[in-house]
Amino acid sequence: MTVSSHKESANTSSVCPVCLKRLPAAVVRRGLTYFLEKECSDHGRFSTVVWRGENPRLEDWGNYMPPDEPAEEQPDCPSGCGLCAGHLQKTCCVVVEVTQRCDLKCGYCFAQSGDGSTDPSVAQLSASFRALVENGNTFVQLSGGEPTVRNDLPEIVAAARDAGCENIQLNSNGVRLGKDRGFVKALAEAGLSFVFMQFDGLDDRIYESLRGRPLKAEKLAAIDACAAELLGVTLVPTIVPGVNDQHIGAILDFALSKSPAVRGVHFQPVSYFGRYPQPPRDSKRVTLPEVLSAIEEQTSGKIRIADLVPSGCDHPRCGFHGDFVILPDSILPLTSKTGSSCCQAEDSHLKNRNFVARRWKRTTTACEESCCGEDYTEMDTFLARIKSHGFTITAMAFQDAYTLDIERLRRCSLHVFDNGNLIPFCARYLTPSQG
Amino acid sequence: MKKTVFSYLGHTVAHEVPTCPKCGKVFIPEELAEGKMAEVEEQLEDK
Numbered sequence: 001m002t003v004s005s006h007k008e009s010a011n012t013s014s015v016c017p018v019c020l021k022r023l024p025a026a027v028v029r030r031g032l033t034y035f036l037e038k039e040c041s042d043h044g045r046f047s048t049v050v051w052r053g054e055n056p057r058l059e060d061w062g063n064y065m066p067p068d069e070p071a072e073e074q075p076d077c078p079s080g081c082g083l084c085a086g087h088l089q090k091t092c093c094v095v096v097e098v099t100q101r102c103d104l105k106c107g108y109c110f111a112q113s114g115d116g117s118t119d120p121s122v123a124q125l126s127a128s129f130r131a132l133v134e135n136g137n138t139f140v141q142l143s144g145g146e147p148t149v150r151n152d153l154p155e156i157v158a159a160a161r162d163a164g165c166e167n168i169q170l171n172s173n174g175v176r177l178g179k180d181r182g183f184v185k186a187l188a189e190a191g192l193s194f195v196f197m198q199f200d201g202l203d204d205r206i207y208e209s210l211r212g213r214p215l216k217a218e219k220l221a222a223i224d225a226c227a228a229e230l231l232g233v234t235l236v237p238t239i240v241p242g243v244n245d246q247h248i249g250a251i252l253d254f255a256l257s258k259s260p261a262v263r264g265v266h267f268q269p270v271s272y273f274g275r276y277p278q279p280p281r282d283s284k285r286v287t288l289p290e291v292l293s294a295i296e297e298q299t300s301g302k303i304r305i306a307d308l309v310p311s312g313c314d315h316p317r318c319g320f321h322g323d324f325v326i327l328p329d330s331i332l333p334l335t336s337k338t339g340s341s342c343c344q345a346e347d348s349h350l351k352n353r354n355f356v357a358r359r360w361k362r363t364t365t366a367c368e369e370s371c372c373g374e375d376y377t378e379m380d381t382f383l384a385r386i387k388s389h390g391f392t393i394t395a396m397a398f399q400d401a402y403t404l405d406i407e408r409l410r411r412c413s414l415h416v417f418d419n420g421n422l423i424p425f426c427a428r429y430l431t432p433s434q435g
Numbered sequence: 436m437k438k439t440v441f442s443y444l445g446h447t448v449a450h451e452v453p454t455c456p457k458c459g460k461v462f463i464p465e466e467l468a469e470g471k472m473a474e475v476e477e478q479l480e481d482k
Contacts, residue, residue: 379450
């Protein structure tokens with residue numbers, strides 16, 4: 001006989017995946033698995049896995065407490081987005097779409113592709129950057145589509161730099177970066193800070209499954225091209241059950257071996273945007289504790305769950321981060337010893353911005369990186385090493401129409417610039433199941 | 436000068452600082468406190 005517990009652990013709001021109408025929702029526990037559940041009067045009941053397992057337990061993950069407010073005072077998320085007075089976090093990073101075009105046709109992508117006729121001009125983008133900087137938003141991610149399909153991308157980077165953006169991140173699949181070194185050099189000279197590179201593994205079957213064709217060689221070439229220009233690269237795997245969830249350790253081992261050119265790995269458990277007539281099965285979802293466990297198991301304990309802590313900038317269930325310094329023969333975790341993070345602190349968005357910029361930007365020369373002393377307990381040597389070989393392991397669990405939890409959305413610090421508004425990322429790319 | 440161990444957030448690093456030859460107390464120059472020591476603290480602090 002199977003005995004299953006059933007406990008409503010948290011009440012929140014969500015949307016109907018079919019019509020996107022706002023609905024009351026609950027995070028419900030059955031055994032060791034948590035589901036987000038909701039019921040639409042027109043389209044029925046929906047239950048989607050959001051947390052599997054107890055290492056760590058959901059209740060122990062972060063110290064977020066929802067605001068104590070009457071229902072009538074809650075904001076009308078997500079239909080009312082842009083940011084409003086009810087949003088609970090300021091902007092850390094702003095996504096700026098520079099094109100809708102893309103040179104890949106991926107099955108898993110939040111972005112829509114188009115023909116280029118709607119690409120904003122450099123002058124339009126420059127005005128956007130200036131408007132963002134005027135409001136203190138100096139960390140921008142150039143995204144798309146695939147930004148590198150634009151030949152004038154270096155001009156766009158320069159426009160962001162000239163507007164006063166301090167950190168300019170390129171979100172790219174790496175295809176052009178790997179084959180056009182002149183383009184990479186131009187981006188670096190224009191002021192690009194670092195690259196967020198889609199990187200799903202080291203086996204071409206993964207790319208054939210997720211991206212439509214083999215891409216491993218192009219990814220490796222892109223890393224080398226960025227390394228030649230001292231552009232830090234953070235690898236961004238989309239983790240899909242049955243495709244690459246058994247490759248998490250291999251991705252980390254590879255990334256660590258490529259330090260300092262590679263500055264970290266940013267895991268993104270798959271979420272389902274676009275047209276899905278049938279709800280994605282729970283077996284096609286992977287949750288944060290499963291990624292955490294896989295990291296520990298697949299690195300044979302080299303990276304431990306204890307080295308990784310809940311997001312302090314966004315809602316704890318939106319991600320985790322770990323800070324490390326790579327020594328010649330070992331990896332030294334920093335985060336676990338630093339106590340609890342500044343979850344919900346007033347300036348957590350700024351701390352997060354500074355933290356990722358400090359780690360993801362490659363600020364040392366190849367000479368400095370190889371000229372360290374041997375004794376890493378020496379202050380000078382330690383400082384040099386942490387600057388050259390700092391390394392982050394982070395994750396962000398994007399929400400789709402099935403998993404959207406308004407409490408999480410209200411803590412979002414990753415915002416998309418859209419017609420002068422800042423829209424929380426998961427609200428901006430929210431799509432009904434019929435596409 | 437004496438090699439002195441500094442602890443912060445569970446980590447330790449060492450640096451040579453001036454030391455009184457009689458009592459053994461160390462002197463932390465302002466430049467060190469506001470320079471490298473502050474830098475180590477910033478690098479070790481979580482976001």
